Structure formats: structure tokens, C-alpha cells
Amino acid sequence: MVYKGDVPRFLASRPDSLLIPLPWDVPLAEWPAEYLVALPRGISRHVVRFIQVGSSVYAAKEVIEHLAIHEYRMLTDLRRTDTPAVEPLAVVTGRTDDHGEPLDPVLITRHLEFSLPYRSLFDHGVRPETVSRLLDALVVLLVRLHLIGFLWGDVSLSNVLFRRDAGQFAAYLVDAETAEIHESLTNGQREHDLTIATTNLYGEFSDLEAGRMLDASLDPLNLVESILSRYRDLWAELTDAEEFSGQETYRIENRVRRLNALGFDVAELDIRTSADGSTIRIQPKVVDAGHHSRRLLRLAGLDTEENQARRLLNDLDTFRARTNQGHVDEAVVAHQWLTECFQPVVTAVPHDLRGKREAAQIFHEVLDYRWYASQREHREVPLLEATWGYIQDVLQALPDEAMEATTLGLMSGEHRQLANPFDPSQGFTDDSGPMPVDPWETDDDDDVPDPGFLDIEALRRRGR
Amino acid sequence: MVFQNYALYPHMTVADNMGFALKMAGVPKAERDARVLEAANLLGLESFLARKPKALSGGQRQRVAMGRAIVRSPQVFLMDEPLSNLDAKLRVSTRTQIAALQTRLGVTTVYVTHDQVEAMTMGDRVAVMKDGLLQQVDSPLSLYDAPTNLFVAGFIGSPAMNLLTGNVVEGGVKVGDYIVPVPRETLAKAAGEKTLVVGIRPENFQLAEAGIGVDVDVVEELGADGFVYGTLSGLSPEQKLAAQQIVARVSARTPPHRGTAVKLAAKNPETVHVFSEKTQARLS
Numbered sequence: 219m220v221y222k223g224d225v226p227r228f229l230a231s232r233p234d235s236l237l238i239p240l241p242w243d244v245p246l247a248e249w250p251a252e253y254l255v256a257l258p259r260g261i262s263r264h265v266v267r268f269i270q271v272g273s274s275v276y277a278a279k280e281v282i283e284h285l286a287i288h289e290y291r292m293l294t295d296l297r298r299t300d301t302p303a304v305e306p307l308a309v310v311t312g313r314t315d316d317h318g319e320p321l322d323p324v325l326i327t328r329h330l331e332f333s334l335p336y337r338s339l340f341d342h343g344v345r346p347e348t349v350s351r352l353l354d355a356l357v358v359l360l361v362r363l364h365l366i367g368f369l370w371g372d373v374s375l376s377n378v379l380f381r382r383d384a385g386q387f388a389a390y391l392v393d394a395e396t397a398e399i400h401e402s403l404t405n406g407q408r409e410h411d412l413t414i415a416t417t418n419l420y421g422e423f424s425d426l427e428a429g430r431m432l433d434a435s436l437d438p439l440n441l442v443e444s445i446l447s448r449y450r451d452l453w454a455e456l457t458d459a460e461e462f463s464g465q466e467t468y469r470i471e472n473r474v475r476r477l478n479a480l481g482f483d484v485a486e487l488d489i490r491t492s493a494d495g496s497t498i499r500i501q502p503k504v505v506d507a508g509h510h511s512r513r514l515l516r517l518a519g520l521d522t523e524e525n526q527a528r529r530l531l532n533d534l535d536t537f538r539a540r541t542n543q544g545h546v547d548e549a550v551v552a553h554q555w556l557t558e559c560f561q562p563v564v565t566a567v568p569h570d571l572r573g574k575r576e577a578a579q580i581f582h583e584v585l586d587y588r589w590y591a592s593q594r595e596h597r598e599v600p601l602l603e604a605t606w607g608y609i610q611d612v613l614q615a616l617p618d619e620a621m622e623a624t625t626l627g628l629m630s631g632e633h634r635q636l637a638n639p640f641d642p643s644q645g646f647t648d649d650s651g652p653m654p655v656d657p658w659e660t661d662d663d664d665d666v667p668d669p670g671f672l673d674i675e676a677l678r679r680r681g682r
Numbered sequence: 683m684v685f686q687n688y689a690l691y692p693h694m695t696v697a698d699n700m701g702f703a704l705k706m707a708g709v710p711k712a713e714r715d716a717r718v719l720e721a722a723n724l725l726g727l728e729s730f731l732a733r734k735p736k737a738l739s740g741g742q743r744q745r746v747a748m749g750r751a752i753v754r755s756p757q758v759f760l761m762d763e764p765l766s767n768l769d770a771k772l773r774v775s776t777r778t779q780i781a782a783l784q785t786r787l788g789v790t791t792v793y794v795t796h797d798q799v800e801a802m803t804m805g806d807r808v809a810v811m812k813d814g815l816l817q818q819v820d821s822p823l824s825l826y827d828a829p830t831n832l833f834v835a836g837f838i839g840s841p842a843m844n845l846l847t848g849n850v851v852e853g854g855v856k857v858g859d860y861i862v863p864v865p866r867e868t869l870a871k872a873a874g875e876k877t878l879v880v881g882i883r884p885e886n887f888q889l890a891e892a893g894i895g896v897d898v899d900v901v902e903e904l905g906a907d908g909f910v911y912g913t914l915s916g917l918s919p920e921q922k923l924a925a926q927q928i929v930a931r932v933s934a935r936t937p938p939h940r941g942t943a944v945k946l947a948a949k950n951p952e953t954v955h956v957f958s959e960k961t962q963a964r965l966s
Contacts, residue, residue, distance in 0.1 A: 263689040282766075376689065420706045421691055429693030439706060637736055642692065654729035658779055659741060659772065671840040672799050674826055674885075 229290065230308035236272045237326065242313045245321055246280040247641075256639040257329070258338030260376025262393070267640055268329060275329040276307060277392075283311055285395050286323040292394035293327065299366050300508065302359060303391040304330050304379070330390055332576050332619050333379035336422070337642060340431040342617075349436060350444075355380060355389035357448045358481075360415065361456065362507045363391070369407050371396030374418035382575070382619075383523035384582045412449060416442040456482060459501035464491065470500055477502065481524045483509045517552035518560070522578040529582045533559065559601060566605045571613050573620035584608045690735040690743055697722070697731040700749040714753075721752040724783055741768050741776060752787065759784075759791040765800070777804060798838055802826070810834050827953070832962040835881045835955060841909065841929045843881045846894070847959060855880050855956070858914045860894045862948070864966070868956050871965045878965070881955035884909065886948050887930035889938065893947030896928050898938050908934040915943050 226242040241249060246265045255268040255275050265280040281289070286309045296303035305328040313321035336352065344352075356378060363370055370377075370391070377393035400407070423438035432438075455476065462469050474484050485504035491497070506512075510527035514520050522530065537555045538544065563584050564577045575583065588604035599607075636642060690699050701718040709717075722728045725745045735743060744764065751759060764780070765773045781804045784791050795801050801808045802822040810817040810825065810833075818830040829835035835843050848857040854864040855878050862880045872878055895915030902909045910932055913925040930946050938944045948954045956966040 261689045261692065417703055417706065421702050424698070424702050424705070425691035425693045428691070428695075428698065431693075442706070651733070653737060654733075656730075656739075656742060657726040658745065658776065659739065672802055672838075674823075674839065677802065677822055677826075 225312065226310050227312040228308050228310055229287065231294070232307075234271065234274075234307065237308060237310070240269070240271070242310055242324070243315050243321070245315070246278060246324060251640075254640050258341070259335045259642065260337055260374075260392075261642055262376060265641075269326075277304070277327045277329055279325045279327075280322045281325060281395065283323045286311070286325040289325055289393075289395045289397075292397045292399065293391075295399055296368070296391060296394070301362055301366060301368070301391070302388060303394070304328065327392075330379050330381070332579075333381050333390065334387075334619065335379055336375040339380065340426050343431075344433065346433050346436055349433070349441065351386050352380060352389075353441065353445055354448065355383070355387040357445060357452060358507070359389040359391060360411065360449060361452050364403050364408050364411070364453070365456065365505065365507075367400040367402045369398045369400060369403055370394075370411050371398065371414065372418070373411055373415035375422045376418075381523060382579050384525035384529045384579070386525045388523040388525070408453075412446060415445060419445060452480070455480065456502060456505050459499055461497055461499045464495045464498055467498065470498070473500060473502070477505060478509050481509050481528075482507055483512070517549055518556045520556075520560070520578060522576075526578040526582055529585065530560070530578060533581075533585060562602060563605045566602060567609060567613070571609065573618045574613055574616045575619065580608075580613070583612065587612060690738075690746055692735060694734070695731065696727060696733055696735060696738075696746055696749075699735060699746050700753055703750065704753055717753045717755075718749070721749040724752065724786060725749050726779070741772050744768075756789065759789055760794070761791060762794045763796070764793075765795075765797075773800075780804070798840070802838070810837060812837075828964070829881075829955065830964050832879060832881075832957045835957065835964075839883060841884050843883050843955070844887075844928050844930075845879050845881050845957070846926070846928070847877055847879050849877055850875065857894050858916060860892065860945070860947075862894070862954060863951050864954065864956055868966045872956075872958055875958060875960055877959050879957040879959050881957060882948050883953070884929040885931040886950060886953050887932075887946045888949045889932060889936075890945050890947035893945035894928070895943060896930070896946055897922075897943050898940055899927075901937050901940055903934050903937060906934055907931050908937045910938060910944070912944070 228237065240253065244250075246267055249267060249269070253269050255270050257268045257275070259266065259268070259277075262279070267278050269276050269278050279286075290306045290309050293303050293306040297305060307326045307328055309323055309325050311323040313323065315321055339348070339352070352375075356373075356375070359378065360370070360373060372393060372395065377391065379390045379392055380387045381390065382388075420438050420442045423432060423436075423441050426432040427438060460469070460473060470487070470489065474487070477484055482505040484502050485506055486502070488501045488503050490499045492499075508524060510531055511522055511524050514522060514527040514531055517534070518530075520527075520530065534552060534555045537559060538546075538548075538551045541551075541554075543551050543554075560581055563581050567580060584601070584605050587608040588599050588601065591599045591604055591607060691702075694702070697715075697718050700721060701714045704714045704717065718731070719728070722731055725748060727742070727745055727749060730738070730742065730746075735746060738746070748764075761780075765776055768776055777800055784804075793801070793804060802825070805822060807819055808822055808825055809819040812833050818825060818834050820828075820830075825834060825838050829838060829843075832845065836845055846857045846862075848855040848862065850856075850869060850872065851861055853866075854861040854869075856862075857880065862882075864878075864880070869878075896910075896912040897915050897917075898910055898912045900911040902911070908931070910930045912928050912930075913922050914928065917925055928946070932938070954966065955964065957964055
């Protein structure tokens, strides 16, 4: 057996043997198209490609070794704390090209199914309300990260993926290269992340504006300012102390309900009473995101986004009331609801349409469809009838969001073609024109001798 | 402090890529344009300002990112391995350009690099770190002429300083059969240590009547000078395999021949460095 150069090494918790035969001796930017999938994604400073491995799609990023391993570990930690982030699969090190020259390692993460990078959303035109929801999702993610002591260091739209979450969006962290995990974050550290966020997001919105992809009514500056205020409001609600008279103990319950409504559970609430009992001071110490999704998972075994869970739980409550089962154990009712409501809707969707939306999202959209249909027709439209109507009228026409590149379009607008279908950072084909002369990169650099070693005599002559 | 992401925005021109943070900060357009143009001049990017970043080379993209930082007139720049992903030829020219740029801007710049040539040629002061610990902060010449410990002595300079361990004897340190002269006050600082390390730079060696006996393995001629590579004389063949290499720079007019034995002594005894083997610290 003849190896070209050294043998690559794989750092992985659950190794995928299909990774081994990939062309690791070729720089990622030069991989043949047969290995690549053109999926929409954000811009990055490293070479990033989506690769086809068996029936899965992975994201591969070429980056220096200590950053690759650092990011692998950061992402692993996020998964462990149940924070929305892409799943790290492996780091491939020890790569060399066929001349034996070393190549940077590659970090491999699993492609997040049904995820929408902001560029693909904006490519199809985005309503101002949708932009607002995307920012909300980003703010929730940032607050969740800060609550667990995670300093991101590179907050940007390019570094998150969005998934539909009932009428909202859920944001997932994609890039943890600059991240640090601390016991908890200081205000200065959080402000640092916010400064980075505003600069990066301002740049990204300005870029969308320059590409005529941002609704004319939206101003990049207003958008980033609204991120700051949303972040501060949410952070205050989740962490601020609240003081009230000893007569108003109901305000403890109020605070917990408000946090639940925001999607957070209170794991630790610090309650202090003054010596004479006249005032009470409460402060949430530990809050966990996922109040509704945890409850739904416990009751029905469905793993969904937070707002989807909220919607499904509401439907479950309605089901319970309608079937007069207020006295029956909630878990028992949940099982009935699952088999009589949720599953019939999901199984009614033809197989070839299932790549368009996740099951929970479909259920949410069917509920919406049924509400509108019932209003229109002044009758209670049965769930299955609504499901067929939804499939016919809505689902058929939707683009596939699971990940098929063909239907998503190669990250191009209607009339613009990416210069490189695998790399949006390279811009579009229509920005051409002859290259100007670059005084820093001209070839007649005879005046720059490279001694290749430390020329101490030259240094002495310069008299430093 | 602002972290400078150097992903460039594909729909924005080079000028907008450089100036967007000023726009966010509410700097008036005329001033913004002036500052972007000034930075572009410094970076050789004037004729690229109206272009989109699409077809720019890696080095050009990096300069646009530097321009982003320059237009904000920071009090300090931190450049973390800025040349690490440029090819070897471009590294050398860009290094020179960045040094000139820094002189013109006059802004304190902390420049992180693994390349000692880069550090020594660009830095006014160089901080040498090892395993997260600061070893020495000094001018490049002081680092070279008075390394504070064995790590800095061996790290700075190429070919590296010869670091030879020998027994302390009257008047110096005995390496092989030869006593390298060391001043009495230096030896006195090594109270109780039986062995010390002497450091002699390759260019401070000369062929001599009396000196360290070295068997010549390789002679490399480079213009007016040559480098002699060898090992201590008097070793068995097995010992030779594991022996430390000794390097000396000699005049190419009278180079010794491969396979011969020569004697090497310090040209200038005052620039022989002496280190404690125990504490690794400089004694001379």
C-alpha cells in the first residue's frame, strides 16, 4: 500500500468510517465537485464546504489545528448543556498534500437539518417582521449562551443557523472558534460580545442592503440598536432582583410565570425577607431555557423547538378540555393526543413532501390552516380535512428545506450567479473587470531579499 | 477593544468594507471617505476601492481588513499571526510593508508571531513567551546579545547558539579537553554548581591553535562565509551519533575540510555567555 504523504488522523467521539476515503491530501478549496453539496450558508474567512458523506451532509472547515480542536471541544460542551449548536463530528489532522506539504486540519460538523442560513432567507426576500423575529432568535441564543458563561467572541448572522419554530425562529450557534467558557460572565465580557455583535451585524445588514436584499424600510443602524435593547430587556427579566412589600407574595409566582412565558424554567430563585418581614427581595439565580420543549418532551416524547412546543402544548390543553378529561393524568391525555391528533397529521403527509418541513412545524402550520379555514367556512374544520387542504394548498408549493441543493437554488438570486457555487464569500459573477496593479504584490520584488535566517549584522547596522 | 473579523462582505465595495464601522459610529461621509482613502493609500489599495472583494487575493483581503482597523484610529493594534496564511514569498514582502506602515502610523502594535525572524526584524521590543510564561522582553539586539536564560539563548538566532555543558575548573569551564575562559566573578555567581553551560554564537567562533576540538562533518559555503558543522573530538562512534552538533561560521577563503579535526575558540571572550545548568539563568 502506498500512501501519498502522511496518513490523516481522526479525532472523533463516534467515528464515521465513510470519512476515511475522502481526498484529505487535497486542500478543501480544490475538492472535486463530486464530493461537494452547494447549500446556502453565510460568509466566512476560512474555507468551508458542505460535503456528501454516504447519505449524510456534513460541513467541513479548514482551520489551524489548535482552533479546530478548541472549536470541537466548545461545540461538544454546548451540546452537553443542551444549548442549540451544530453537532461536532470530527477533526481531521495530520493532512499532507501529495508533495508532503502539511495542510490545515478540517473540523467536521453535522449539517443541521431544516436549517436556514440568513443569506438563503434574504435571498428570497424577507418581510420586516421576519427580520425582527430573526433578531429575537439571535438575542435569545446570545442570552442563553451568556447565562451558561459562554463568551462567543464572534456573534454574527453568518455564525448562526435559523430553524423555523412555529411562527418564530430558533437560532443555532455554528462557529465557536473564538469562544471561551467561564464559570460566569462579567458585565464587561457580555458588553464585549454585544459590541462585536453590533459591529458584525451592522456590516452584514449593510451588505444585504448593498445587495438589494434588505427591505427598504429597514435601516441597519436601527436594527442593531434594537438588538441591544432586546438583549438588555431579556437579560434584566431573567436575572434582575425585584423588591416588593411583604404583603405581595403573589409577585413571586408572577415572576416565575413571566419567566415561563419567555420559555425559561427557574431552577434556583433567591428569596430574602427583611428582618421585620416588611419587604421581600427575589432574584432568579439559575434559569434554564426550554420550559415548553422540556414539558412536551416529558409528556409526549416529542423533541421540538420552544415555540413549536408551546403551540403543541396549547393544542394538547384544548384537546384535554374538549374531551372532558380535566381529571385524567396529563401523561395519559398526552398519549391520546399524540395518537389521535399529532400522528395522524404527520402520517398523512406524503413521503416525498416530508423534506419541506419538520413534523412539529407541519403540525403547527396545519393548526394555523385549520383556524383560517374554520373562520372562512364558519364551521369547525376537522383536523384531517385541514391536513389534506394544507398539503394541497400550502405544502406542495413550498421549497424543500431539509437540504436538497437543487430546489434551494445554488445560493443565487433570481438574476445573479455566485462566482463559486460552494463559496458565497467570493461574491457574484457580475462584479468583474480588469484587476488593477497592486503595488504590494507586484512581481519585481528584487529589492526584498529574504535571507531565510536571522541577519543579525543587518539588524546591528540599522542600529536598533 | 474591537475584534476585527476579516470576512469581507461580498456586496460591498472595498471602500465600504473598510469604512462601515465609521458609518455606524455616525462619522460624516466626507470625513469617512478621507479616512478610508488615507488608509487605502497606506495599504496600496487606492485602485481597489471601488471594486467588490470577489477577486482579491488572500493578502489583499487581509489588507482590506487591516484598513478596517486603521480607519478607526485605535490606540493599539494587535496583529495575531497576520502573515500565517500567505505564501513564503509574499510573507517577506508583506512583512517589510507592514513594518513601514507601522512606522508611518506611529501606533503601538502588538504583533504575535511564531517566526523569530519576523519578530526580530519588525519589533522595537520583543517579548519571548514559552508555555504561556514570559521569558524576556527586550530590544532585538539585547535578546541576541544578552539572552536571559537558556531557552532564549537557544531560541533566538539561526543557526542557533552553541550551548555546551562542561565542568567548572579554575579559570573557566572545561569543554572536551579545552578550558573555555570565564571571568572569576561569573564563576563566583555559580556557587556550588559543578557544571555550567557556556554559549557561543556560531559567528563568535574562530579557528585557533588552542580551542574546543571538533571533528568536521559538513562544510557549507555561503558566499564569503561558510558554516562548519561538527561534533566534539574524541567521542566513540556511538557517542558521536547522539552528540550535540557544534556550528561555527568561518571565512570561506580558508575553510576546513570535511573529516578533519579543528580547534575552535571564541573570537571575543567577553561575548561568551554562561548559564546555570540548574536554574537555566544567565550568569555572565
